[in-house]
Amino acid sequence: MTPAVTGAGEPLPDSTPYDVTVIGAGVVGTAIARELARYPLRTALVEAADDVGNGTSKANTAILHTGFDAVPGTLEARLVRDGRRLLAAYAARTGIPVERVGALLVAWDQEQLDALPGLLAKAERNGYRAARLLDAEETAAREPHLGPGALGALEIPDESVICPWTTPLAFATQAVRAGVHLHLDCPVQDIAYTDGLHTLTTGRGTLRTRLLINAAGLHADQIDRLLGHHTFTVRPRRGQLIVFDKLARDLVGHILLPVPTAAGKGVLVAPTVFGNVLLGPTAEDLDDRTATESTAEGLALLREKGRRILPRLLDEEVTAVYAGLRAATGQEDYRITAHPDQRLITVGGIRSTGLTASMAIAAYVVSLLPDTGLDPGEPAELDPVTMPGLGETADRPYLDAALIARDPAYGTLVCHCERVTEGEIRDALTSTLPPRSAEGLARRTRAGNGRCQGFHCGAAIRAHIEGARS
Ligand SMILES: Cc1cc2nc3c(=O)[nH]c(=O)nc-3n(C[C@H](O)[C@H](O)[C@H](O)COP(=O)(O)OP(=O)(O)OC[C@H]3O[C@@H](n4cnc5c(N)ncnc54)[C@H](O)[C@@H]3O)c2cc1C
Numbered sequence: 001m002t003p004a005v006t007g008a009g010e011p012l013p014d015s016t017p018y019d020v021t022v023i024g025a026g027v028v029g030t031a032i033a034r035e036l037a038r039y040p041l042r043t044a045l046v047e048a049a050d051d052v053g054n055g056t057s058k059a060n061t062a063i064l065h066t067g068f069d070a071v072p073g074t075l076e077a078r079l080v081r082d083g084r085r086l087l088a089a090y091a092a093r094t095g096i097p098v099e100r101v102g103a104l105l106v107a108w109d110q111e112q113l114d115a116l117p118g119l120l121a122k123a124e125r126n127g128y129r130a131a132r133l134l135d136a137e138e139t140a141a142r143e144p145h146l147g148p149g150a151l152g153a154l155e156i157p158d159e160s161v162i163c164p165w166t167t168p169l170a171f172a173t174q175a176v177r178a179g180v181h182l183h184l185d186c187p188v189q190d191i192a193y194t195d196g197l198h199t200l201t202t203g204r205g206t207l208r209t210r211l212l213i214n215a216a217g218l219h220a221d222q223i224d225r226l227l228g229h230h231t232f233t234v235r236p237r238r239g240q241l242i243v244f245d246k247l248a249r250d251l252v253g254h255i256l257l258p259v260p261t262a263a264g265k266g267v268l269v270a271p272t273v274f275g276n277v278l279l280g281p282t283a284e285d286l287d288d289r290t291a292t293e294s295t296a297e298g299l300a301l302l303r304e305k306g307r308r309i310l311p312r313l314l315d316e317e318v319t320a321v322y323a324g325l326r327a328a329t330g331q332e333d334y335r336i337t338a339h340p341d342q343r344l345i346t347v348g349g350i351r352s353t354g355l356t357a358s359m360a361i362a363a364y365v366v367s368l369l370p371d372t373g374l375d376p377g378e379p380a381e382l383d384p385v386t387m388p389g390l391g392e393t394a395d396r397p398y399l400d401a402a403l404i405a406r407d408p409a410y411g412t413l414v415c416h417c418e419r420v421t422e423g424e425i426r427d428a429l430t431s432t433l434p435p436r437s438a439e440g441l442a443r444r445t446r447a448g449n450g451r452c453q454g455f456h457c458g459a460a461i462r463a464h465i466e467g468a469r470s
Contacts (some may be wrong), residue, residue, distance in 0.1 A: 004176045004177075004180070004181060004182065004287045004431060004432075005181075005182045005183065005184065005223035005432075006181070006182070006183050006186075007044070007050060007175060007183075007184040007185045007436065008050065008184070008185035008203075008204075010204070011204070011205060012183060012186070012202070012205045012206070012207050012263040013181065015206075015208060016042075016208075017197055017208035017209055017463060018041075018042050018043060018044045018181075018207070018208070018209040018210070019041040019042045019043065019209070019210050019211065020036055020041055020043045020044075020199070020209065020211045020212075020213060020374070021043070021044040021200065021211070021212055021213070022036070022043070022044070022045045022214070022215055023046050023047065023188050023200075023212065023214050023215060023216050023223055023295075024046075024047065024051060024054045024213065024215040024216040024217055024219075024220075024301075024331070025045050025046075025047035025049075025052040025053070025054075025168070025172060025184075026052075026054075026056060026057040026168065026217050026354070027057040027151070027164070027167055027168040027171070027240070027354055027355050027358045028057075028215045028347055028350050028354050028358050028361055028362075028441075029045060029047070029213075029215035029216075030045065030052050030171035030172040030175065030324055030348075030358075031168075031171045031358035031359050031361060031362035032166040032215055032347070032362045032365050032366070033045040033171065033172065033175040033180050033182075033461075034171040034172070034174050034180075034362065034382070035090040035174040035359075035363060035365070035366045036175070036180065036366060036376075037174065037175040037178035037179060037180050037382060038178070038379040038380055038381075038382055039376040039377050039378070039379055039380075040376075040377040040378070040380075041376055041377070042179045042304070043175075043179075043181070043208065043376065044180070044181045044182075044183060044209065044235065045172070045175065045180055045181070045182045045187060046183045046186045046200070046202065046207065047182070047183065047184050047185075047186060048185070048186065048187035048188070048203075049184065049185070049431075050184050050436045050437065050440070051184065051435065051436060051437070051439075051440045051443075052168050052169060052172040052182070052184075052433065053164075053165060053167075053168035053169060053172075053443065054113070054440075055185070055217050055293060056115050056216065056217055056218065056324050056325055056326065056327065056354075057164060057167075057168055057217075057354070057355065058084075058164065058165060058324075058443065059116055059239075059241075059292065059322050059323060059324030059325075060164055060324050060352075060355055061164055061239070061241065061268065061270060061278060061280065061357070062161055062163065062164040062270075062272060062273070062278075062355070063103075063159060063160070063161060063162070063255060063355075063356070064084055064085060064087060064088060064091075064098060064159070064161065064211070064355070064356050065080055065159065065353055065356045066080075066081070066084055066121075066128050066158045067080035067081040067084060067126050067128065067160055067353070067356070068087065068122070068123035068126055068131055068156050069119060069122060069123070069126075069258050069260055070353075071332050072122065072125040072126050074332065074334075075336065075364075076124055076332075076333050076334050076353060076357065077334055078360075079334065079357040079359075079360040079361050079364060080356050080357045080360070081127055081128070081433035082352045082357075082360035082363075083128060083353075083356050083357035083358060083359050083360035083361065084158075084349050084356050084357075085356075086345070086359035086360055086363070086467045087167070087356065087358065087359050089164070090170075090359060091162060091167075093384060094170045094253070094384070094385050094387050095166075095386050095387045095389050095394075096162065096163055096166045096170055096387055097162065097163040097164045097166065097292055097389065097391025097393075097394060098160050098163075098273065098391075099160060099161050099273055099391070100157075100158060100160045100249070101159070101161055101253065101254055101255060101270075101271055102141075102155065102156060102157040102158070102254045102255070103143060103155070103156040103251075103253045103254055103256070103257050104134070104139065104143060104153040104155055104156075104255070104256055104257065105119065105130060105154040105155075105156065105257040105258070105259060106146065106150050106152075106153045106256055106257070106258065106259075106309070107150070107151045107152050107153065107251050107259055108149055108150060108258075108259075108308065109351070110151070110234060111378055112151070112259040113151045115131055115207040115259050115415040116152060116153070116259070117133065117152055117153045119131075119181055119259070119260075120133060120154055122131075123154075123156070128156070128158075128370055128419050130156070130157050130158060131154055131155060131156050131157075132154070132155050133152065133153075133154055133155075133321075134152055134154070134155050135152050136150060136151050136152055138152075138153075138451065139151075139152055139153040141226075142155070142253065142254065143252065143253060143254060143256065143282075144389055145251045145252065145310055145311075145312050145313075146256070146309070146359060146393065147308050147309055147310060147311050148311065149308075155254075155342055156267065156450070159254075159255050161255065161270060161271055161272055161273050162355070163271065163273050163274075163390055163391065164256065164355055165390075165443035165444070166387045166388075166390055167355060167358070168358075169387065169433060169443070169444065170196065170385055170387045171180065171358070171383050172433055173387075173431070173432045173433055174382050174383075176432055176433065177382075177383060177385070177432055178383070179273075179422060181204060182433070183201070184242070184436075185203065185204065185206065186202045186204045186206075187202060188200050188201070188202050188204045188216075188223065189201050189202060189203065189367070190226060191212070191223070191226040191227055192344050193227060193343075193344075194300070194455065196210065196343065197210060197271040198210070198211075198212045198343070198344075199211075199401060201278065201341070202455075203329050208372065208459050209249055209422075210343060211343045211345070211369070211372055211374050212227075212342075212343065212345070213344075213345045213347065213365060214344065214345070214346045214347060214348070215347045217327050217350070218234055218236055218289045218325055218327050219234070219289065220234065220327065220335075220346060220347065220349075221233050221234045221312060221329070221348060223346075224344075224346050227339075227342055227344055229300050229339065229344075229346070230363040231335070231337070231346075232329040232330070232331070232348055232349060232442070233329065233330075233344040234289070234327050234328065234329055234348070234349075235285055235286075235287070235328050235329070236285075236287075236288070236291065236325035236326065236327070236328065237283055237284065237285050237325065237326040237328040237351070238282065238283075238284040238286055238291060238292070238298075238323050238324070238325055238326075239280060239281025239282055239283060239284075239323060239325075239326060240280055240281060240282045240284075240294050240299065240302065240321065240322075240323040241278050241279065241280030241281050241302075241321065241322055241323065241324075242278070242279045242280060242299060242302055242303075242306075242318055242320075242321050243272070243277075243318065243319045243320040243321065243322070244276060244278075244279065244313060244316045244319065245276065245316055245317040245319050245451050246274075246275045246319075246392075246444065246451075247316060247415070248276070248313055248316035249271060249275050249276065249277055251277065251312055251316070252269055252270075252271055252313070253271075253312060254394055255268060255269070255270040255271070256268055256269040256270070256303075256309055256310065257400040258309075265283070265352065266283075267279070267281070267301075267302060267305040267309075267368050268280070268304075269306060269309050269310050269313065273390070273391040273392065273393075274390070274392055274418075274446060275392035276319060276393070277313060277316075278421075279302050279303075279305075279306040279313065280281075280302055281323075281324070282298045282301060282302065282323075284298065285328070286325075289452055291323075291325070292322075292323045292324065292325060293323065293385035294321040294322065294323050298323070299321060302392060317445035317451065319449075319450070319451050319453070320449075320453060326351045326352050327348070327349060327350060327351055328351050329348060329349040329351070331349060332382055333349070333363070333414075334347075334348070334349050334350055334351075334361070335348040335349035336348070336365065336368075337365065338368040338371045338372055339372075340372045340373060342437055343372045343373065343374070343446075344372075345365055345368055345369075345372065347361065348363060356375050370470055373454045386465050387443070388424060388427065388428070388445070390445070390446055396419060397410040397421050397423055398410065398411065398413060398419045398421050398425055401432035403423075408423040409421060409423035409426060410422075410423035410424070412445070414447060414457050414460050414464070415446065415447040415448055415449075415454075415456075415457040415461070415463065416450075416452075416456060416457070417449075417450020417451050417452050417457075418445075418446040418447060418448075418449055418450040420445045420446055420447040420457075422464075424445045424447075425441065425445055425447060425461070425464050426464075428441055428445050429441070429442040429464065429465065429468040430468070431444070434468065435465070437465070438454070438458070438461050438462060438465060441461060441464075441465060442454075447461055448461055
């Protein structure tokens with residue numbers, strides 16, 4: 001029997017073709033694999049990295065958007081609106097951390113203040129009717145630490161923050177348990193389509209499939225080109241962010257958004273579900289699809305913008321900095337296309353809302369299967385999954401006396417900054433999708449993500465990972 005998850009050094013399974021293969025295990029590809037798992041199909045999910053959610057999906061602002069400011073009438077507007085509803089309900093069922101903190105879109109000058117009624121009308125055109133205008137006094141009352149000069153705000157009560165790491169892990173876990181084969185460390189290098197079958201040349205051998213779904217994020221245009229399609233080019237737009245220490249959390253109640261401009265959504269301040277505060281992102285158009293480094297200029301720009309929004313934030317300690325690359329394509333919409341003649345569905349241009357929209361994108365993509373000549377059959381319910389409660393407001397194991405009495409490993413802290421216990425690390429290392437690196441373990445447990453960034457627990461964490469391998 002083929003193992004459900006394969007990785008570096010392991011052979012790919014026998015040459016029986018898959019019905020469907022998804023390239024890319026980001027939040028979009030894992031959501032699609034999970035949706036496909038409901039059908040009687042033989043499905044593979046193929047990922048170049050050694051883990052799911054290891055590309056853009058691990059480095060974003062983690063907002064579950066309402067879609068209030070989307071371009072009305074676009075596919076993105078529809079899928080963000082539906083995706084928020086689907087993901088909020090799924091998160092509640094599976095334990096993905098979400099906090100409905102709400103957002104304030106703050107106007108700092110008369111021009112921005114004048115733009116707010118138009119944004120309110122746009123929200124309503126996007127089907128979002130709970131937004132309301134606040135005057136300067138109401139704005140200051142909502143956010144007492146806001147910098148001087150805020151003239152008013154648009155309040156969007158349903159904007160939420162979510163755990164970006166647990167989301168693709170939940171999707172992939174459910175897909176794998178339902179029979180999807182996940183092939184990690186498996187970069188797709190070439191594709192040939194003949195006689196109704198795709199033959200994928202990968203870093204771990206060949207794999208054949210009847211239908212191909214290209215969810216390769218920053219590389220979706222390159223995968224399309226292997227099949228002769230030149231319809232779009234990805235130009236990465238880097239977003240750098242600063243993570244402030246948990247002591248800053250009380251400074252901010254809402255997600256504080258700027259009034260959007262043509263250059264994008266702009267720099268925001270947002271709480272995280274882990275109890276930190278984010279400042280960012282920048283928006284830098286680059287040519288290098290690997291340029292995820294932070295720069296002195298980028299961080300200086302963020303500090304300058306942050307000082308205006310929330311001056312006291314800049315006095316707080318910085319825990320970490322990171323950067324992610326949006327898969328921009330020069331079009332203010334997603335690029336999801338079925339190519340029936342080649343049994344290919346391209347899921348490209350999922351730029352800055354893909355986390356929110358992931359489940360709706362998946363449902364939309366699966367609705368396109370019949371256009372490619374593949375009848376997926378009847379869907380079934382998937383067995384539910386329960387993910388570890390990583391959120392700061394969750395009942396964390398180290399606080400659970402009854403659990404610790406049953407199993408003392410939940411009372412033994414390994415990562416003191418994030419209060420991660422030996423029991424949680426053991427659970428992650430023996431889960432359906434065990435991590436293959438310290439970074440992967442951090443995304444499953446928070447271990448090493450705190451203010452010391454693994455300085456104290458790094459060696460112990462590595463020992464746990466090595467121990468699980470031997
Ligand atoms: C700074 C920033 C802030 C953002 N903020 C938000 C937000 O607040 N809310 C929100 O909803 N969205 C946000 N987004 C957008 C969101 O993160 C993305 O839309 C989403 O992560 C895209 O997911 P994906 O699966 O398409 O891409 P990815 O996560 O990049 O996944 C694609 C995968 O394909 C794999 N791959 C590529 N080529 C190959 C190949 N040849 N063979 C095999 N595998 C391959 C890659 O390794 C990768 O794992 C933000 C993005 C950025 C950069």
